[in-house]
Amino acid sequence: MPALMVQGTGSNVGKSMLVAGLARAARRRGLSVAPFKPQNMSNNAAVTADGGEIGRAQALQALACGLEPTVHMNPILLKPETDRGAHVVVQGRRLATVAARDYGGLKAQLMERVLDSFERLSSAHDLVIVEGAGSPAEVNLRPRDIANMGFARAADVPVVLAGDIDRGGVIAQIVGTQAVIDPQDAAMVVGFLVNKFRGDPRLFDDGYRLIEQRTGWRGFGVLPWFDGAWRLPAEDAQEIRSGPRKGRFHVVCLHLSRIANFDDMDPLSQEPGVSVTMLPAGAPIPADADLVVIPGTKSTRGDLAWLRAQGWDVDLRAHWRRGGRVLGICGGYQMLGRTVADPQGVEGDPGETPGLGLLGVTTVMHPEKRLSRVRARHAASGLELDGYEIHVGRTTGADCARPFAFVDDHPEGATSADGRVTGTYLHGLFRDDAFRRHMLEQWGAEPSGLSHQATVEATLDALADHVEAHLDVDGLLAMAR
Template identity: 75%
Template sequence: MSRAVMIQGAGSNVGKSLLVAGLCRAARRRGLSVAPFKPQNMSNNAAVTVDGGEIGRAQALQARAAGLEPVVDMNPVLLKPETETGAQVVVQGRRVATVKARDYAALKPSLMAPVLDSFGRLKAAHDIVIVEGAGSPAEVNLRAGDIANMGFARAADVPVILAGDIDRGGVIAQIVGTQAVLDPADAAMIGGFLINKFRGDPSLFDDGYRLIAKRTGWRGFGVVPFFADAAKLPAEDALDLPRGQAGGGFRVAALVFSRIANFDDLDPLAQETGVSLTMVRAGEAIPDCDLVILPGSKSTRGDLAFLREQGWDLDLAAHLRRGGRVLGICGGYQMLGRVVRDPEGIEGPPGETPGLGLLDVETVMTRDKRLSRVSAIHAASGAPLEGYEIHIGRTDGADRARPFARIEGEAEGAVSADGRVTGSYLHGMFAGDAFRAAYLAGLGVEPAGRSYSATVDAVLDRLADHLEAHADVAGMLVLAR
């Protein structure tokens, strides 16, 4: 009979996603067929699945740890924030609505059916499903209609392990306090706790560990030290993006938009020894560099306004006057054009916003969302590349006559007449070693010759080793029912 166990957090960002990835890899190495599952996720870092939908990037990484292609059932509800108060709702891989936060509460109860439907398919197909909660069950004000934590756990009868983040401090209160505020029936779903992100000598926390076990009556599954190599895996939250990566002499600056999306596009570049990558955040000027990257955005017009508020439009103009280059990916590509039109108000209020005018193209937002994995040929080098498209909007104009790439012979993207400004809808392009090497060589950079895919898999193996060494992995898997 297939089984399941759920990792919930005593707070946000306690490391649930990594714990699930590590457990998936550990279970796989035990010869189990294992699948990840997250009922509800909130992230603008999404992946295109093999069945043509989209899920959170963290679940795609967990699928990789499990040795699986990602499918929409692994994350049946994905919320993609577009404004401070509203988000796009994706159900089983497809956009169904854009709602305000207050209205989502009314929508939630109707989403339990597709959540349980997806979970049931995964459970029927695998020996074990490892489930990740969202936020924290301690947010009891959100308990009504919950599909992400205890609401799901009780509906699907899945036992819970509660993870706390000791790196932030106050982990005893996190875990004991969670038990104190939970409804007794919810608390009864918890079969144990795990302390995550410990720095230093774990034995120094022995007294605290015993105190938690005594106060809660829950079984402890271990104290897991901080896993530094997590920085080499795709991050789910833009808050987790590093400030930068020191490396070689080719300087790349990437703009951190307020609604930055699919920012793991940058990860393979960060691992190149010949490249120094700087993440430019709000209030910071674009530094002197060789290449500026405008990454994806969940709100192109909103982030165009954000870009101008930071003065980055002026910095980009100065960068180009100095002979620098610019690459825009997806929403960043749309920003580089003359104008972005949204007559139907798909991403916000209806209207249009002047673009940066660095490419002779225009974009019109459309209701149809393109979700596809693609194979292409880089026009400048002839190198093959693999990527994916996940966007709304059509972009056209004179600079499309100089494409970035060709997909089955059709032009994709655009390049300026002087060749220094490039735009493309293709996410994930730098993950391909051959293309990344060709692209960097075209900019005069000696590629490191590393396999990005092999690097990620090696880190996932080390993550599983890390959990095996410091946590009761066997006990956690046995807890599953």
Template identity: 75%
Template structure:
């Protein structure tokens, strides 16, 4: 009979997403048909699905670990922050509204139905569903109407394993304190706990582990050492992207306040001949930057203002005068033009913003959203590659006569006359080994990296890591 088990955390970023990916791979290696599921995710790092929607990028990685194509049922509610107080709400792959936090609290009650519908569809199609919570069940002030943690677990009758992060310190209080603030019915759903990210000899925590078991009455499923290869997996959070390599080509990515689909940078960060810098707020653009990438953004006009507030517009102008290259992807492409016109207030108050003026193009924001996987050909090199589009707005202008790529024979993106400034709506291009090698060759840099194979290698190592340090059979056995 199909079953499910849920991993919840004592807080955000305790490693739930990675653990679910590892468990999916471990279950798959046992011959089980397994699917990942996250009722509610908050992320601007989205993946386009085969059924024409979007889900959190972490669930796409978990699907890969499970040997499945990403599907909207794997993440039925996706919140994409557009401002500090408001988010776009995507339900079963489609945007339904943009709401403020207080408005979402009222909307949330209506979302349990599609969440349970998607869960039941996955459960009917697979032997096992591994569910990931969001945030923490200790946030009891958010318990009413909850669809992400205990509200879902109780509605779907799914047993829970609580994951804690010892690297943060206070791990005993994390677990014992979570139980202390939970209502009895919620606490009864928890079957045990995991301690994650231990540095050093895990045996040194034996006394603490036993204390948690004694205080909570919950079963311990293991102490997991720090998994050093995690950085080679697609990042769920821009904070997780680390610089790669020490090569002569310095690629600098502007860390926008609403940066979206930032895992475009992951493959470049693994290139040994490339040095990647994620440029944070208040930092000046390094003078030795060879290429500056302006990434995607959930709020193009807002992040254009943010870019200017950091002084990066002045830095970019100087970079171009020195002969440097610039690549704008999606929202970054829109910023490169002369103007962004938003007459209907798609991204906030209606109005027009002057762009950076580095490309002879203009953008008109529209309400329709393009979500599709594409096969393209890079115009300068003639290299075929796979990517995806996930954007609102249309961009046109004189520089579009020199497209960045062609999709089904149709021009896509734009390039300056000297070829040093380029813009494209295509995400995921750097995951394609052939394209990445051709693009880097244009800067005199060689590439032998096989990125997809690298991710597979890490997923296998992650499953081995869990098998060695965690009672995998015990956790999977909770699903019945």
């Protein structure tokens, strides 16, 4: 079945958004369309119905297609644990943790799994829209590439190259890519487009024509900046930014060095009565914070040390003494306890690290990973909510006698005696509108009647409208083969 691949001139040029918008536009044409990304690198994972994990962007793209996410939409997921090593997930399951220098040796066998997943999707749908990773201009990585031209050539999928004009130098980005890649790779490219333009696109007419003349590639349009992008879940931690200060209830989320599954903040950031600050390294926790969130992390003990290096442990104590609230999610929950022990070296060197001591619990890491979607009941209110768990480690202690929720009638999470410090392993809890409204009321914030899911769906429709208005969508889809 036909497929089309969107590659970029670099990371963060907007490939994920482009695929989501094109997918929703193709679906409107009555096509059964599926997203696919051969290899992704992200600690922000989504849990599939069958208990696997894929990149969050592919879950959003599946939503744009009207599909349930599957592990075959992102068969290879790399989850960085250190600057030089990553946890390798293959078709939803952990394969190994490998050093960056050793990963190339796995790629031959990984390509087989990539092509297997692609063929499964191709056989089930009218169209597959593929997202590349990084840039094909990284020619030093080309010999064992499975994410860009290596995949495109192996699967015979035509490529559209996207450049990012917002970062500057888009002419050099696109023309330079053609100049450095192998001529046979360049032959896979059927055209280009320019993304993230601010201002009047007609001002770029001469530059656009120059790219066409220099490359001989067909141009499919200039796409202006999409203002609604902040309403959609971001996948890359580098893309998370604080929203405008619009509400009096101030939520501060600590931007950890190995932050993972930070989409928990998305529904709160949409609330008109809430202001969300993603606190960068080196900045003190603001004194006007009402709630401080310690999010998930790929390295709990490593980020505990990093958190202390920012002075945030002292700030958290001061925030708590002022009467502020603290919520720890997943790795953040583990940090709130008295100790985090990793005797088997699951997340790094074996050892034990003192926690923040705001909850009377301790955590011990185990190799077995908890990876599942769950239906939970909030202990305090009795409200039902959907969430997911994606963690290693087991947490126990006196404060677990005051659980956050019940999952299959088993207590989950912990709450301090004063009720102002809470820890839970449940991600995605604020997507449930009734639960989010209840919690905001309990915290003294002003909840709205906003539906998170309806907002995301409406934003995907707006994204498709935006793509249709500025790109030659029919021409792009006609290039698929």
